Amino acid sequence: GAGVSQSPRYKVAKRGQDVALRCDPIxxxxxxxxxxQALGQGPEFLTYFQNEAQLDKSGLPSDRFFAERPExxxxxLKIQRTQQEDSAVYLCASSALMDEQFxxxxxxxxxx
Amino acid sequence: xxxVEQDPxxxxxxxxxxxxxxxxxxxxxxxxxxxxxxxxRKGPELLMYxxxxxxxxxxxxxxxxxxxxxxxxxxxxxxQPSDSATYLCAxxxxxxxxxxxxxxxxxxxxx
Numbered sequence: 001g002a003g004v005s006q007s008p009r010y011k012v013a014k015r016g017q018d019v020a021l022r023c024d025p026i027x028x029x030x031x032x033x034x035x036x037q038a039l040g041q042g043p044e045f046l047t048y049f050q051n052e053a054q055l056d057k058s059g060l061p062s063d064r065f066f067a068e069r070p071e072x073x074x075x076x077l078k079i080q081r082t083q084q085e086d087s088a089v090y091l092c093a094s095s096a097l098m099d100e101q102f103x104x105x106x107x108x109x110x111x112x
Numbered sequence: 113x114x115x116v117e118q119d120p121x122x123x124x125x126x127x128x129x130x131x132x133x134x135x136x137x138x139x140x141x142x143x144x145x146x147x148x149x150x151x152x153r154k155g156p157e158l159l160m161y162x163x164x165x166x167x168x169x170x171x172x173x174x175x176x177x178x179x180x181x182x183x184x185x186x187x188x189x190x191x192q193p194s195d196s197a198t199y200l201c202a203x204x205x206x207x208x209x210x211x212x213x214x215x216x217x218x219x220x221x222x223x
Contacts, residue, residue, distance in 0.1 A: 004155070031209060040120065042200050042213030043156065056210060091155055098208045103155030 002026065004104035006092050012110045013082045021077045021107045025094030032075050033101060034067055035091040043091055049075060050097070082111045115139050118201055118214030127223050131188040135201035135214045138182065142203040142212075145177050147186045150198045150216065159199075160186070191221045 005024045013019050025032050031050055035043035036059075045059040051072040060067070064083075069075040079086055089108050093101040118135045125131055133147075144163055148156035162168045165179045174187040184203075188195055198216040 033209075033211075035213075040215070042116075042118070042202075042215045043211075045210055045212070048209050050209075058210075093155075100158050100161070101211065103157065105153070105155050108153075 004092055004094050004102050006090075006104040006107050008107060009105065010108050010110075012112065014112055015082060015084060017082050018078065018080045019082055019109065021079075021090050021109070023075045023077070023092030023094075023104060025073065025075070025092070026102055027073075028096070029094035029102075030072075030097045031095045031101075032069055033093040033095075034075070034077050035093065036061075037089040037091055037106070039088075046077070046090075079109075082109075084111050087111045113138065114215075115212045116201060116203060116214045119217055120215050122218040122220055124220045124222060125191055127191060127193060127221055129191050129221070131191050131195070131219060131221075133186040133188075133199050133201075133217050133219070135184050136182055137184075137203055137212075139203075139205075139212070140179075140182070141205045143206050144204045144208060145175070145184050146202040146204075146211070147173075147175055148200040148202060148213075150200060152197075156200055191219075193221050193223050195219060196221050 034046040037043045048056040049069040064080045089106040091106045093103045095101045146161040147159045150156040160175045172189045176185045200216045201214040
């Protein structure tokens with residue numbers, strides 16, 4: 001497909017477990033973004049990559065959150081020792097440089 | 113105080129009505145202003161974006177930006193049931209690599 005894909009679409013974790021969320025951006029898109037969207041809220045910026053370089057991680061809520069994009073394409077958002085407050089939809093978006101962001105469908109994370 | 117404020121609604125209107133959606137913001141550095149539509153369990157999709165102040169029209173949609181008042185609006189003419197969704201405003205500075213979103217307004221257009 002031509003759009004941004006994310007996997008898994010749904011993830012249930014027990015509190016304290018580690019999770020890894022994957023994002024496949026649109027081919028050729030230089031920029032990649034991660035957002036967290038709590039229920040009934042707008043997306044909140046987490047981090048931004050330009051190719052493999054993580055240029056802004058100011059939105060990551062704690063050091064339990066880690067993102068990488070080692071080859072400048074696929075990205076993984078990892079959350080260690082998940083907490084109930086981490087329950088949210090995690091959205092990935094990609095764009096050409098300084099252009100429209102295209103969003104994936106998101107991964108809905110539920111921490112029990 | 114959040115950088116972008118948006119009335120969460122819900123807003124319920126009859127089919128054919130004109131809808132007005134609004135956001136206010138506090139950061140004068142914002143230069144790009146976007147409106148996204150989000151259907152349930154989907155990612156946001158871009159409807160329109162404008163740079164700096166002014167109006168922009170695209171079909172039934174009109175976006176307005178008033179930087180002096182730090183206020184942006186989206187108007188939907190001849191609203192349709194298929195317009196029922198959550199509408200999110202978003203803003204960024206010149207670098208266009210960090211977007212600030214409003215909380216979204218849920219719109220329901222009744223047939």
